[in-house]
Amino acid sequence: MPSTKRPLTRFQSDLILLFTAFVWGSGFIAQKVAAPSLSIFFFNGGRFLLGAILLLPIIKFKLNIPKYELFKVFTAGVLLFLAGAFQQAGMKTTTAGNAGFITGLYVVIVPIFLFLFWRQKQPWIIWISAVLAVLGMLLLSTGGKIHLVQGDLLEFIGALLWAFHVIVVGLAVKSLHPLHFAIGQFLFCSFLNIITGLILEPSTIVLIGELWWTIIYNGIASVAIGFTLQGIGQKNAPATDAALILSMEAVFAAILGFFFLHERFTLIQFIGCFLVLMAIALSQLPVGKLFAKTNKQLC
Numbered sequence: 180m181p182s183t184k185r186p187l188t189r190f191q192s193d194l195i196l197l198f199t200a201f202v203w204g205s206g207f208i209a210q211k212v213a214a215p216s217l218s219i220f221f222f223n224g225g226r227f228l229l230g231a232i233l234l235l236p237i238i239k240f241k242l243n244i245p246k247y248e249l250f251k252v253f254t255a256g257v258l259l260f261l262a263g264a265f266q267q268a269g270m271k272t273t274t275a276g277n278a279g280f281i282t283g284l285y286v287v288i289v290p291i292f293l294f295l296f297w298r299q300k301q302p303w304i305i306w307i308s309a310v311l312a313v314l315g316m317l318l319l320s321t322g323g324k325i326h327l328v329q330g331d332l333l334e335f336i337g338a339l340l341w342a343f344h345v346i347v348v349g350l351a352v353k354s355l356h357p358l359h360f361a362i363g364q365f366l367f368c369s370f371l372n373i374i375t376g377l378i379l380e381p382s383t384i385v386l387i388g389e390l391w392w393t394i395i396y397n398g399i400a401s402v403a404i405g406f407t408l409q410g411i412g413q414k415n416a417p418a419t420d421a422a423l424i425l426s427m428e429a430v431f432a433a434i435l436g437f438f439f440l441h442e443r444f445t446l447i448q449f450i451g452c453f454l455v456l457m458a459i460a461l462s463q464l465p466v467g468k469l470f471a472k473t474n475k476q477l478c
Contacts, residue, residue, distance in 0.1 A: 186414075186415050187411075187412075187414070187415045188415070189415060189416055189417075189420070191415075192411075192412045192413070192414065192415040192416035192420075193412070193416055193420055193424055195408050195411055195412035196408070196409065196412035196413070196416060196420070196421055196424040196425060197424050197427060197459075198408060199404075199405050199408040199409050199412060199425065200424060200425050200426070200427035200428045200430075200431060201427070201428075201431045202400050202401060202404050202405040202408070203401055203405050203425070203428040203431075203432075204427070204428045204429070204430070204431025204432040204434070204435055205400060205401075205431065205432075205435055206396065206397045206400050206401035206405065207428075207432035207435065207436065208432075208435055208436065208439050208440065209392070209393040209396045209397050210222075210393065210397060210401075211436075211440070212390065212393055213390045213393035213394070214267070214270065216383075216386055216389075216390070217383065217386050217387065217390045217393070218376050218380040218383035218384070218386070219263060219264065219267035220264070220372045220373070220375045220376030220379065220380060221372070221373070221376045221380070221383060221384055221386075221387060222390075222393070222394060222397075223259075223260070223263050223264075223368070223369075223372040224368075224369045224370075224371075224372030224373035224376055225369075225373075225387065225394040225398065226394050226397040226398040226401065226402050227259070227365045227366075227368045227369040227372065227398070227402055228365070228366070228369035228373070228398075229394065229395065229398030229399070229402065229403070230361075230365050230398045230399070230401075230402025230403040230406065230407075231362045231365035231366045231369065231402075233398070233399065233403040234358060234361065234362050234365075234403055234407065235362060237358060238358055238359060238362065242359055242362060242363065243356070243359050244355065244359055244360070244363050248351075248354065248355055249363075251347065251350070251351040251355065251360070252351070252355075252360060252363035252364050252367065253367055254347050255344060255347050255348060255351060255360070255363075255364040255368075256363070256364040256365075256366075256367030256368040256371065257367070257368075257371070258340050258341075258343055258344040258347060259344060259364060259368040260368045260371040260372055260375075261337075261340050262337050262340035262341045262344060263337075263372075264375075265333050265334070265336045265337035265340065266278065266282060266333075266334060266337040268330070268333045269281075269330040269331065269332075269333030269334035269337060270330065270334075271330060272329050272330030272333075273329070273330035273331050273333075273334060277320075277321065277330075277331055277334065278320075278330075278334050279316065279319075279320030279321075279429055279432075280313075280316055280317050280320040280321055281331055281334035281335050281337075281338055282334055282337055282338050282341065283312070283313060283316035283317075283320065283338070283426055283429055284313060284335070284338045285338045285339070285341040285342035285345065285422060286309050286312045286313055286316070286422045286423055286426045287309040287310065287312070287313050288338060288339060288342035289342045289345055289346060289418055289419060289421075289422035290305055290306065290309060290419050290422070292342055292343065292346060293346065293418060293419070297346075301419060304461055304462065304464055305419050305423075305462060307458075307461060308423055308458040308459070308461045308462040309419075309422075309423065309458070311454050311455070311457055311458035311461070312423055312426050312454070312455050312458035312459075314451075314454055315430075315450075315451045315452065315453070315454030315455035315456075315457075315458060316426060316429050316451065316455060317451070318447050318448060318450055318451030318454065319429055319430060319433055319448050319451030319452055319455065320429060320433075320451075322445055322447050322448060323447045342422070345413075345418055345421055345422050345425070346418050348360075348409060348410055348413050348421075349413045349416075349417075349418040349421060351410075352410045352411075352413055352414045353414065357407065357410035357411045357414060358407060358410075360410055361406055361407045361410050364406075365402060365406070409421070409425070419462065420462060423458055423459055423462045424459055424462075426455060426458075426459075427455060427456075427459065429455070430451075430452045430455050430456070433448060433452070434452075
């Protein structure tokens with residue numbers, strides 16, 4: 180008899196997403212080195228192209244995406260491109276701390292979007308977890324001090340786009356193979372970035388020779404491993420789980436930045452890490468099932 184693979188449990192999927200957050204957090208180190216001088220378009224274009232190339236042998240160079248599913252792939256690729264562009268544009272006029280906090284707002288934006296556009300009701304514990312996660316990232320990223328500047332609007336637009344991307348990935352991998360979907364969105368995102376870079380910042384392409392290692396690391400870790408595992412994890416995990424757990428990227432980035440970039444790590448930031456961890460733990464409580472079971476026993 181043919182054997183069928185058991186789908187991943189929600190807990191297993193969440194563990195995959197947690198590892199994804201760690202991988203993305205580690206990519207922050209190389210990204211920070213490249214950001215001051217290398218064009219964001221060539222950086223993103225290079226790393227997403229490399230990620231796609233590394234994954235193609237796994238599917239034997241046969242990309243299988245039905246024509247009626249291409250819209251999902253193109254949408255995810257466009258969101259990747261736009262979210263990265265707005266985030267980097269905002270960094271030119273705002274602080275890294277503000278950028279980290281505002282981008283992290285996608286944690287609470289995801290359940291709001293799911294409720295507004297998809298009419299998906301969220302358990303009360305998810306809303307509490309989202310608020311705790313946002314507060315934790317506020318303390319972690321800014322040390323509790325926020326000074327708003329002009330670029331914060333661009334960062335907020337980026338947060339909206341990241342939220343949509345998390346939702347689109349969650350919807351797409353329900354009907355598409357995660358690897359094929361990942362490669363498709365990487366190729367399209369890379370194409371958009373490289374074309375935009377050649378049009379807007381052609382002279383900065385020479386800097387790739389100096390900062391090649393940042394592209395290679397991010398192409399392997401953040402793209403080939405990270406975004407692919409995101410698709411695998413979200414196949415059997417709710418989008419709200421994904422948003423909360425992927426917010427751990429900020430925690431891992433701060434911890435790794437402390438060790439490798441010698442960045443300060445204050446008591447307030449430790450408290451922020453604790454709040455994010457608490458938010459993730461709370462989001463896993465089966466309150467919906469317990470509530471339903473209790474009602475059933477009372478009836």
